Amino acid sequence: MSASKTEPMTGVKEKHYVTFFKQSGWLMFASVASGGLMFAVHPIVSRGVPPGEYGVFTTLLQVVSLMGIPAVGLQPVIAQQAAAVTTDEQQHVVASEFRGVWTAIFFVWLVMVLAVAVFWRQTLAGLKIENSAALAATLVVGLASMWMPLVNGILQGRQNFAWLGHTNILNGVGRLGLICIVIFLFHGWAASAMSAVFVGMMMVVAVGGWQVRDVWKTPKVRVAWCNWLKRVVPLTFGLGAATFMLSADMIFTQNYFPREQTGFYAAAGMIGRALVFFTQPLSAVMFPKLARSKATGEKSHALELALGATLLAGLAAAICCSLFPSLPLRAAFYKPEYIAIASPLVPWFAWCMLPLTLSYVLINSLMARSKFAAVPWLVLVAVAYGVALTVVGSHAKNLTDTQTGLRMMIQTLGGFNLLLFGVCAWFTWGAKDKTNLAAAK
Numbered sequence: 419m420s421a422s423k424t425e426p427m428t429g430v431k432e433k434h435y436v437t438f439f440k441q442s443g444w445l446m447f448a449s450v451a452s453g454g455l456m457f458a459v460h461p462i463v464s465r466g467v468p469p470g471e472y473g474v475f476t477t478l479l480q481v482v483s484l485m486g487i488p489a490v491g492l493q494p495v496i497a498q499q500a501a502a503v504t505t506d507e508q509q510h511v512v513a514s515e516f517r518g519v520w521t522a523i524f525f526v527w528l529v530m531v532l533a534v535a536v537f538w539r540q541t542l543a544g545l546k547i548e549n550s551a552a553l554a555a556t557l558v559v560g561l562a563s564m565w566m567p568l569v570n571g572i573l574q575g576r577q578n579f580a581w582l583g584h585t586n587i588l589n590g591v592g593r594l595g596l597i598c599i600v601i602f603l604f605h606g607w608a609a610s611a612m613s614a615v616f617v618g619m620m621m622v623v624a625v626g627g628w629q630v631r632d633v634w635k636t637p638k639v640r641v642a643w644c645n646w647l648k649r650v651v652p653l654t655f656g657l658g659a660a661t662f663m664l665s666a667d668m669i670f671t672q673n674y675f676p677r678e679q680t681g682f683y684a685a686a687g688m689i690g691r692a693l694v695f696f697t698q699p700l701s702a703v704m705f706p707k708l709a710r711s712k713a714t715g716e717k718s719h720a721l722e723l724a725l726g727a728t729l730l731a732g733l734a735a736a737i738c739c740s741l742f743p744s745l746p747l748r749a750a751f752y753k754p755e756y757i758a759i760a761s762p763l764v765p766w767f768a769w770c771m772l773p774l775t776l777s778y779v780l781i782n783s784l785m786a787r788s789k790f791a792a793v794p795w796l797v798l799v800a801v802a803y804g805v806a807l808t809v810v811g812s813h814a815k816n817l818t819d820t821q822t823g824l825r826m827m828i829q830t831l832g833g834f835n836l837l838l839f840g841v842c843a844w845f846t847w848g849a850k851d852k853t854n855l856a857a858a859k
Contacts, residue, residue, distance in 0.1 A: 446696075448583030453695055455590030459597050460688055463611055464756065466601040469681030474547055475608040476684035477672040478556045479615070480665040481545070485560035486567070487661055488526055491654030492519060493567035493574065494785055495646075500575025512575075513636035515646060516568060523568070527561045545669070546677045547608075555612035562619035569626035572633060585626045592618030652790035659793075659800035660781050663774055663838060664694055666804060667831050674811035675823065682759040683824050689746045690767025690828075693735050697728045697775045704782060721783045721846075725776065732775045739768035759821070766825060770832025773839040780842035792845035799841060803834040 464472045499512050534541055534557060538550070547553055573582040596614035600606040606613075668687055672680050704724040739746065743764040747757045784792050810830045814823030 445579055445583050445586075448586045449696060449698065452586045452590035453692060455587070455594045457688075457692065458594050459611075460685070462594075462597055462601050463608075464681070464685065466605070467607045469679075469755070470546070470677040471548075471607050471681075473672060473677060473680030473682075473684050474545065474552060475611050476688065477545055477668050477680070478547075478552060478608060478612055480668040481556055482559050482563050482615070483661055483665040484669070485530060485557075486563040487658040488654065489523060489564035489567050490657045490661055491650045491652075492523075492564075493571035494653050494657065494782070495650045496568060496571030497575035498649075498786060500572055501577070503575075507639070510636055510639045511641060512572075513633040514638045514641050516572065516630075516633045517638065518641060518643075520565065520568060523564045524561070527564060530560065531557050544673050546672060546680075549607065549609050551609035552607070552612055555609050555616065559612055559616040559619060562616055562623060565623050566619060566626075569623055569630060572630040573626060576630075578629065581626065581629045585622045585629075588625055589618050589622045592621045649788070652793045653785050655797050656781055656785050656790070656793045659796040660774070660778055660838070662800045663777075663803060663831075663835060664691060666807060667827055670807040670811050671824070671827055674815040675820065679759075679820050679824070682756060683763065683827070685747060685756050685760040686763035686767050686828075689739065689764050690771040693732055693768060693771050694775050694778060696735070697731055698778060704779070704786070721779070724783075725779050728775055728779050732772045736765075736768040736772050740765040762821065763824060763828060766828040766832070770828055770835060773832070773835040777835065777839045777842045780839070780846050784842065784845055789845060792841065795841045795845070796838065799834060799838045803830070806830050806834065 460472075460476075463475055467475070496512065496516065499508070499515070503509050503512060534553070538553075541547075542550055542553060545553070570582060570585070573579075573585070593615055596617050597611050600610035600614055604610060668680075668684060671683050675683070704720040744757050744761040747760055747764065781792075781796065784790075807827065807830060810826050814826045817823045
């Protein structure tokens with residue numbers, strides 16, 4: 419790998435926190451720019467289609483997130499290994515893993531497509547999709563969403579944050595530009611919008627893949643896949659649990675509530691989920707630093723810096739959403755009914771998502787340091803959350819006041835996000851590290 423793509427390991431005079439906040443600042447800027455572009459997608463779609471169709475579009479975006487769970491552990495594993503590379507042999511191993519997993523992802527995706535095909539009618543009915551092309555487009559987006567973590571993992575592990583940020587922005591530019599075309603010029607609905615999402619993601623795969631093209635040229639070596647799976651499976655379940663907590667409520671809401679109401683819930687939820695996306699760059703910078711710290715034995719303060727910055731940013735955003743709940747909606751939605759119905763839900767979403775933003779930092783910290791004892795408990799919280807959404811959704815759909823039912827779904831989200839944070843905090847600071855105890859003995 420070229421020296422220009424990797425953070426220098428020697429001769430660095432800057433203090434660690436200066437470097438951390440420079441890199442975090444750039445990724446934060448890239449995330450805000452990309453997030454702003456993707457945020458702009460929502461007023462365009464909501465203005466060009468009925469509320470029910472906007473709810474379908476937002477739900478399908480969350481479906482894509484859930485489809486990506488099998489690959490969610492790939493970026494941190496690849497990043498962890500790429501960050502710890504110190505020899506040519508290690509570089510060959512990382513490249514061989516990259517190429518092998520790239521092919522495997524395609525076949526995993528193919529199994530998903532076949533499974534959806536078997537239950538095609540039930541899926542369309544459950545998600546209240548009127549145009550089956552929207553579901554077909556979503557399945558194609560799922561493939562791109564599973565390839566992206568591989569490319570980003572190499573960039574992140576090499577601490578090539580410049581191109582990691584640029585590809586993030588490119589995703590937003592591609593998505594917004596194409597959605598403007600399909601909505602305004604061709605008057606498309608959810609199916610066309612999801613096709614634009616696919617093109618935006620594939621632009622990231624193509625450009626990011628070009629930046630790490632050396633992995634395709636590096637000689638292949640034998641990979642100890644059993645050892646590799648021992649690392650990727652816990653990461654997949656640990657980070658997958660957080661992804662499920664972030665995305666599942668929209669899918670359950672779409673299933674249990676009238677199609678005409680879910681668009682308003684989606685509008686408020688989009689504001690709440692933005693808090694998580696806004697602070698994720700801090701975890702992206704922290705992860706390879708903690709992984710390298712573990713590999714080299716060097717002390718790192720990346721967790722404290724990332725957690726503190728995330729808490730301050732999350733609190734500021736939640737307070738603003740509480741004081742001015744209609745402000746972000748006015749910026750995104752032109753139709754008065756969105757502002758009137760969704761505004762009361764915005765503060766609930768903001769505060770209920772705050773524990774999840776902190777949990778993302780702690781989960782990434784635990785995974786970077788291979789503290790996998792937390793994983794079964796994280797999965798248990800996610801499973802319990804899914805059961806709770808089913809119970810609450812079944813009850814809430816029968817209420818005469820839909821607003822109360824939607825608020826119950828958000829409160830369920832907040833309660834389990836708080837529980838998830840408690841589990842993360844315990845395994846970060848409360849539980850004893852058996853690995854370190856054994857080493858000490």
